[in-house]
Amino acid sequence: MAYPEHLEAFIQLGALFNQFYESDTIENDRWSSELDDILRKAEQQNSWYTRDNLLHALSHWSKQLQESQIKDWQSAYQNKVPPSSKTVAIIMAGNIPLVGFHDFLCVLFTGHNVLVKLSSNDSMILPFVKKFLVHHDASLENKITFTEGKLTDFNAVIATGSNNTSRYFEYYFGKYPSIIRKNRNSVAILSGNESREQLENLGEDIFRYFGLGCRSVSKLFVPKNYAFDAFFQAIFKWKQLLEHHKYVNNYDYNKAVYLMSELQILDNGFLILKEDSNFASPIATLFFEYYTNSQVLKERLLEEAKNIQCIVSNGFVENEIPFGQTQTPTLMDYADGVDTVEFLMALK
Numbered sequence: 275m276a277y278p279e280h281l282e283a284f285i286q287l288g289a290l291f292n293q294f295y296e297s298d299t300i301e302n303d304r305w306s307s308e309l310d311d312i313l314r315k316a317e318q319q320n321s322w323y324t325r326d327n328l329l330h331a332l333s334h335w336s337k338q339l340q341e342s343q344i345k346d347w348q349s350a351y352q353n354k355v356p357p358s359s360k361t362v363a364i365i366m367a368g369n370i371p372l373v374g375f376h377d378f379l380c381v382l383f384t385g386h387n388v389l390v391k392l393s394s395n396d397s398m399i400l401p402f403v404k405k406f407l408v409h410h411d412a413s414l415e416n417k418i419t420f421t422e423g424k425l426t427d428f429n430a431v432i433a434t435g436s437n438n439t440s441r442y443f444e445y446y447f448g449k450y451p452s453i454i455r456k457n458r459n460s461v462a463i464l465s466g467n468e469s470r471e472q473l474e475n476l477g478e479d480i481f482r483y484f485g486l487g488c489r490s491v492s493k494l495f496v497p498k499n500y501a502f503d504a505f506f507q508a509i510f511k512w513k514q515l516l517e518h519h520k521y522v523n524n525y526d527y528n529k530a531v532y533l534m535s536e537l538q539i540l541d542n543g544f545l546i547l548k549e550d551s552n553f554a555s556p557i558a559t560l561f562f563e564y565y566t567n568s569q570v571l572k573e574r575l576l577e578e579a580k581n582i583q584c585i586v587s588n589g590f591v592e593n594e595i596p597f598g599q600t601q602t603p604t605l606m607d608y609a610d611g612v613d614t615v616e617f618l619m620a621l622k
Contacts, residue, residue, distance in 0.1 A: 280382055281344060283411035287403065288339025291332040305406060316371070316398040321520055323371055323396070327483050331371040334602050347605035348383070354619050360429035361387045362618065365443070366400075367434040368393025370483040375400070376605070377432050377614060384618040387417045389428050430621055432614070453617055455610055459492045459553040460584035460600055463571070464505075466497050468597070472588065473508030475598025479586055480545075481512045482601045484521055484557060488583040488609070489600040492555040494547075494562040495571060506542045513544050515558075525558035553581055583610070 294306055313328050337343070362381045366374035374390075378400065381388040392400060404418045425431075431452040433443040440456040447454070462476055479491040496502075515521045529546055532539045540547035550561040565571040572591060575582065587594045608614050 280407075280411055280414065281341070283407045283414065284339050284344065284379070285341050286410045287406055288336045290406065291339070292336035295329050295333040295336060309402065312398050312402045316396070319398060320368065320395045321518075322369075322484055322486060324518065328371050330482065330601070335372065335375065337602075338605055343605060344383075350606070351615055351619065356385050357619055357621050359385050359387060360621050361389055361427060362430045362432060362621075363389045363391065363425045363428040365391045365425075365431070365433040365435070366393050366396065368395030368397075369486045369488075371396065372399055373487070374434065375403075376603075376609075377434075378403075379605075380614040380618055381432075382414070382417060384615060386618060386621070388419070389425065390418070390420050391422075391425060392420060430618075434609070451617070451621060453610075453612055453614065457554065458488045458581060458583040458610065459555075460489050460586065460595075461493045461495060461553065461575075461582060462491045462597075463585065463587035463590045463594075464494060464496045464500065465588070465590075466500055468504075468588065470504070470508055472597040473505055474511075475596075476505075476586065477509040477512050478598045479595075479600040480509070480560060481515060484515070484518075485555075486557070487601065489603065491584075491586055491600065492561060493550075493553050494560060495565050496562055498564045498566050500564070502540055502547065509545070510542075516544050521558055524556065528556050528559050553578070 290305055290309065293303075294309055297306075313325065316323050316328060317325060364374055364377050364381065366377075373396070378388055378390065390400065401420060404414070404420075407418070408415045429450065431443070431447045431450050431454070433440075433447065433452065434455040435443060437456045440454050443452070443454045460479070462479065468476075476491065479489075483490060485492060516525075525544060525546065529539070529541065532546065532548060537548065544558070546559045547562055548555070548559055549563065551563060552561060555561040568590070575585060575591065584595045584600045585591055585593070586597055586600060588597070
């Protein structure tokens with residue numbers, strides 16, 4: 275899987291992201307200046323892409339694009355025979371910044387060409403990334419293509435969307451090798467014994483990117499008679515979300531709907547908690563459900579595995595995510611648990 279000529283370019287990209295995140299200034303540098311301009315345009319294009327969330331995404335990828343991290347990731351596939359080069363189409367979502375970057379990275383690091391159809395909500399950053407990468411590795415110029423029209427001349431597809439769009443993807447791309455992702459949500463299991471720090475960290479899992487990512491916690495499972503006071507106190511710092519007009523609009527709207535419907539809710543002034551059996555909660559709302567038997571809950575989670583991206587807990591299930599870490603996946607954390615590299619290496 276190792277492509278040293280690409281490796282250095284991505285390491286340089288990680289260094290740029292880190293430099294920019296650490297300083298958040300232009301520093302009279304061409305690439306920093308251009309990145310600053312791109313981030314401003316991205317925020318204008320999609321108001322969910324706040325400066326804070328954009329910088330968080332850059333910080334995350336700066337850590338993953340270090341030489342040691344990439345080589346550790348590659349080492350898991352070192353005995354694989356590199357496939358012949360194909361063109362892989364990626365249909366990207368636009369719910370959070372650089373959400374499709376991992377797929378983009380996987381395609382290039384397995385020696386394939388990438389044909390990218392960007393989301394209209396996130397069309398600024400990745401073309402800049404290509405420009406930077408090509409500056410450091412000219413061989414990538416013809417390996418990365420963006421298209422706004424109909425996808426043509428490709429050999430495989432990676433598509434991310436909703437349950438509705440997945441049916442469209444399956445219909446049009448059914449004859450191609452493909453990874454087609456649907457809606458998934460993340461949940462947290464509380465025991466009532468969590469520390470203040472753990473609950474504060476849980477706030478990161480819930481509120482980062484306004485809860486729009488599939489790795490965002492949208493539902494809590496809590497013991498019967500759980501008191502939410504400690505939880506509300508721990509997440510209070512996220513009250514700053516009320517400064518974001520779209521978040522406030524969603525909060526006000528959902529609260530009005532619930533109250534008019536005479537539904538029982540808990541409300542701390544910026545987050546609504548509603549008892550609900552569903553996993554996908556609206557923006558500014560967090561669903562919760564009581565449990566009385568841990569084993570029954572574990573069986574329920576196993577049955578619902580295809581709808582769950584992450585489970586946040588402390589010693590409750592295998593492969594759980596620690597509090598506060600859902601939005602910092604490693605290179606080995608593949609969406610839906612499907613190994614993208616294995617898929618790409620198997621293309622004939």
